[in-house]
Amino acid sequence: MNAFLQNCFAGLALGSTYALVALGFVVIYKSTGVINFAQGGLLALGAYLGYTFSNNLAVAFGVAILLACLTAAVVGAGFERIVLRRMVGQPPFAVIMITIGLLFIIEPIVTAIWGFENLQVTNPWNIRTVELGGLVFGVRDLWTIGITAAVVVAFFLFFRYSGFGLAMRATAFDPEAALAQGISAKKVYAVSWAIAAALAALAGVTLAAGPGGLSPSIGFIALAAFPAMILGGMDSPAGAVLGGVVIGLAEALTRGYQDQLFSWAGDNVSIIVPYLLMIVILLIRPYGLLGTRDVRRI
């Protein structure tokens, strides 16, 4: 029983990271209709920026996180302004490829500036653990879950009750009508990219503070957030969070019981469990658990 709970906790922690990244995906998709493949690159960039702020500039870790998120937000908004603005009206395929291009540009920049070695971010959590009732909780994991929960709540409050959140929802629903109401679509697009980049950076910094340390391959975790987004529904923020948690749990549980239950499926099956889940959900309910059904006109 202990092992099961331990695995569930690990799944929750992993799922929070996925939820943050998937939330970023959904924000961009909902307002601009673009799938941002560069989320992983922004995650890595945010993590390395956090490292620089925390180690090289010796700023307190909490402040470092904030600064990293802000810088990443500026990068995201800048990219949207400079490149994506020109791609309005192009087929979605082209826009996906441009975000992939961005990913390919961010990665070498990161390795050129910070190198390939495993870096250690100075942080107050490290590998400290807390023991409670026979279960061992990593301090970093607890903080990740806590921060994610806080961010998600803040996010929903912002979208529900604030003026600009309302403006973003309106633009996502019907850009023309929103324009008619005087809402600047340009501002909404820029802000949604900024939010998504900040979320990715947050996920990156909290991930880098873990036992694994920081290496350029940290961005690949964002690829596993695609299934989370699909599972929850590509235009549903609540779905993104739900999807992230479900995928995280599935992965952690498969990993924990790899030897006992899943050795027939090859080694380390937990790596592809998110994708298998995604394929299943796409065959049954293509628009995800909480997504809206796609209506197409000819």
Next chain:
Amino acid sequence: MPHNRLSLAAVFAAIVLTVSACGGAGNSGGGGGSGNAGTPGSTTGFDGTTIKLGVLSPLSGAVAVIGQPLTAGNKVWFDHLNSTGGVAGKYKVELVQEDTQYKPDVTVQQYNKVKGSVVAFTQILGTAPTLAVLPQLRADKILAAPASLDALWVREDNLLPIGGPYQVQAINAVDHYLTDGGGSKDNKICTMIQDDVYGEAGQSGIDFAAKSYGFTVANTQKFKQGTENYAGQIQALAGAGCQMVFLVATPSDAGKIFGTAAQGRYAPKWYAQSPSYAGALAKSAVAPYMQASVLIISEGTEWGDSAVPGMTDMVARATKFAPSQQPDYYFSFGYNQGRAMTAVLEKAVSMGDLSRDGILNASKQLGTVTFDGLTGDYTYGAGADRKPPRSSTLFAIDPAKPFGLKTV
């Protein structure tokens, strides 16, 4: 229209004539090579004054933390050799470095790219990359020095290994655990290995030890190089109650593995194979955990140990030719490779033949090469006759020492 057809035919005729006049085909052969004893003739990679040696190493990527210092070791050895005149006092050596990113397929591509301009390869880093290139080495009859310690290389004519093999390291590690390390045959001994030929080398050593000492390996966990999350494997080891774990990994993965184990409060006795360590680990957050639970099994001695003559020379030369080089046992490995390859080259020059066959012949007639105490003496010869060294050194982590290791 006849008008068009005629002109077309004329054009074709002209082309055919040019074709036959062109000729030009066939191999860019690498013939020649034999000269007199002491003055070999020009051949592939040797133009009469400079000998070119190939280096296939991960200069970028996660394993660059091994590749960079190792290549620096190669370079410093040859810089020193060139400063004293070169091979046999006459021929300078130039290194042709290519980045393989520790990927076997990229190694094959880079090998094909440079094989036409080098005499031999003084470094091919990685067990899987070396295995990938081996069939072509055999077909092209080129000699290469692998930066990997798999026992497979000992019996290969086309490879020039140095140091005690991984399998020997594994056996020596078990030996230590059962004698001085406080373990017994009834303890649960497990392995955690990289899921490729490199991991299998260590595993085969442990299996041999298991048969000789009469225990069984309780659990084996595998992982792909570059995995981010090791929680599953650590949990499995902890669940099986492993008290000693033999680790075969590369430094960045090892750091993550130790970190995950530390966070999960799982502390068996770790014996880690030499490529699992890098100096940065001794300064990281897992250093206290490593100090308590990890032993590194390798060869040679501590950096800067003045009791060993070769070490004093090497440190002096490193300071002279690569002043920014930090203490690193991968550096000394590369340095030793340079020494072994120089022995082969000098033999080949004395036999007057630096062609591919000449180098292979020289390696077969090499005899014993000593490394001034930096690593064990190696008796070379034809593959079947070689005798590698069989001793290992155990290191514990000590952040105060250069490179963070102290001999146990």
Next chain:
Amino acid sequence: MAKPHRNLTRAYAQDLRLFGSPLAKAGLAAMILVLLMLPMVVQDDFWLSVLIYVGITAVGAIGLNLLTGYCGQISLGHAFFIGAGAYCTAIVGGDLGLPLPLWLLAAAAVGAVLGGLIGPFALRLRGNYLAIVTLGLIFVGEHLWRNLKSVTGGNSGTSVNAAATIGPFDFGKVELAGEVYSRNQGYFWLVWALVALIALLAKNLVRTRPGRALQAVRDRDQAAEVIGVRAGRYKIGAFMVSSAIASVAGALFGSYQQFVSPDEWNLLLSIQYIAIVIVGGLGTIFGSILGAIFVGALPALIDRYSDAIPGVQTSVGGEGFISVFALNQAIFGVLIVLFLVLEPRGLAGIWLRVKTYFKAWPFSY
């Protein structure tokens, strides 16, 4: 009687003709000449091997262009089919020792079967969803390659000993008129002859009825259904044909490199192919080849002349802050962005514009 102007087409067959005008015929002759003569003139191993890899990439790109450019199905899973072809060759050509035509056809067959299995996904999903599912396919494929150790050698990879022989004629050791040709020269002829063959087959496919059906499905698949084009059949068919061609590319790759490992069939490879197809021009066969040459030769050029580029670190202790690999990746990303923003129709688009300009020359205004 005055001849009609060269641009006046008076019959449908004339419109469809591949090399109609005298200029096109001369171009064809020139291309055949280059194909035959190049290995004799350029004997440098490095450039020949670059061109061979470019040719193999061109084959794969033609397959992807059929699927994505002509049929509009976004597939990020191309690398999976290429890998399947390589492993099929390792078994059929290597272990079983069968000659070239057999292992090529076996690879194509395996690719077609796999494409037929994946194709039905396209019936249910479109656009972004299909892209992400094919992304998942790559990871599932990677898992398979790493775990089917008897076939693929697991993480360490496996050597491929497929000999390129047709009867007594071996492309690896060509002997003509007393001259012995190196492996690279023989393989150059094999690969580029296959490029020509497959380009011809693909072009024939797209300029006839199936091609028009594919393009109808791309533009508006529901409307196509309305006019009688069975969208499902053509989508699955596009997947099968494209995967078969991709597997042929993989077979050539495995046979040439003589070693393959699961690391190679990753997302990066798929994205490279998509970039090639975009840079070359979506929806053109010629564009696939142009894109392959452009995107394939550029990293090789950078690699070869990396010493001359400032800021690139080529050896240990050398100056520079960026490795050749990282520079290649960055340039690749910039290329994708630039082409998509400035020239969405790709290199083929530029070529067509130039051609159109000169068609009405000197009255092109």
